[in-house]
Amino acid sequence: MIKLKDVIEKVYANDLSELSLFKTKQIINTINPHSYCEAKKDPFFSQALNESNVLLPDGTGIVLATKVLNGKVIKKIAGADVHQFLLEEAALKKLNVFYLGASENTLSLIKTRIKKEFPSITVNSYSPPYKPEFSKEDNVKMIAAVNKCKPDILFVGMTAPKQEKWVHTNSVFLDVKVITCIGAVFDFYAGTVKRSSPFWIKLGLEWLPRLLREPKRLWKRNFVSTPLFLWDLLKAKNYK
Template sequence: MSEASLENVAGYSVYAKGLVACANEITEAIARGERPRWLACLNPHSFAVALDEPEFEAALRDADWLIPDGAGIVLASRLLQGAVRERVTGADVFHGVNQHLNDRGGARVFFIGSTEETLGRIREKMALDYPSLQVVGTYSPPFKPEYSETELDEMVAAINAAKPDVLWVGMTAPKQEVWIHRLRDRLDVKFAAAIGAVFDFYTGRIKRSPAAFQRLGLEWLPRLLQEPRRLWRRTFVSAPIFLGHVVRQRLRSGSEPRA
């Protein structure tokens, strides 16, 4: 990936070229199959969490594509006079890449995360939405904060036995990013993506905010009203922390001498 595709936002190299270019690049990488490459999402909350979790920070920096999954990242880029012009969510990438692969004649995909019920619904829906794609496996891991080495070995073995091209990882952050970061070199896949709640969005178990809210950068608002206990920290703690770092970056860049 060229440096022109990336922008420094609060110290992270964020993908700046938008959804269409991102989906194209990922599809081409899958076609080449040179090595496992992967995608993670950056938003103000993940930025704030990573400040206190070094392994999560390392995982975010390791991702081949770190997409601006949050209106706050787009606003930060504008404040920094940067090039990020659109929010790119995990759901956008999921649909964009699947559609590209479906149009090109197919691929083998694997889903890890969530419940057996949700994974079963994904299988059914994928067969209808992307008939050229083959879901070669699903895996519902134990719901626990840390996995044992035996559990990790079992997950890797199940994935590699299915020989997927694409691995969609739907655990919670930061667990899913750290999981890919730790196991990347052991996974026999061409592309992996940490996409969090997309499994639930895709099956309809959790409704995304209306399109109008998404366009206005307010997708967080209906979700906050629906799940205030779980999401209040993202809005009232993480967002101000992130903004503070962005403002400091802007002040530093403004004080640097120009050539």
């Protein structure tokens, strides 16, 4: 089972520019208080996060826990941040990127924006069926679509924990150097969902505008997962 002290030890504490990319296969995942709480109930999700090559602190709660338990001051690195960083790297090196997930409309909007902002990038995509679990046939088609293009970077956006578990199961079959699960970033970048403004992000309250826009979908992570996470942090601090 995932443990907070282990998460804090593993979480990435450096600048994204210090990542070692493209030499060996790298799986980059993010963690926040909600995904931590979900992983406590889901052993396979916990394994997928623990066995990531890079685990980014995508939440002010993770940043707080790192300071409380390890005395380290780190920066929050959201999925949108690593997405932007990797696109800039891909543009400099004229790389091939692939988007796996979301609807055809969202993927089309992403391609249009990339061609405008990063014309040196080659971009391909595949929209998998919307269902709780993929069949073997679904997986074969998804893997084949990715490998046909031989991308340098694979962005996976199928919501957590589905995306992390899928990558953990299938990464060995994927001919890719960098795989990162970024969920809602597909919609942010496409413009179909608005990300919170820099004002709220700097305050550590990126979640607040999103909660107000989507209370039915996001209430649990803020009013259930956050208190549970803080309780685990208190216990971990007392047992330190």
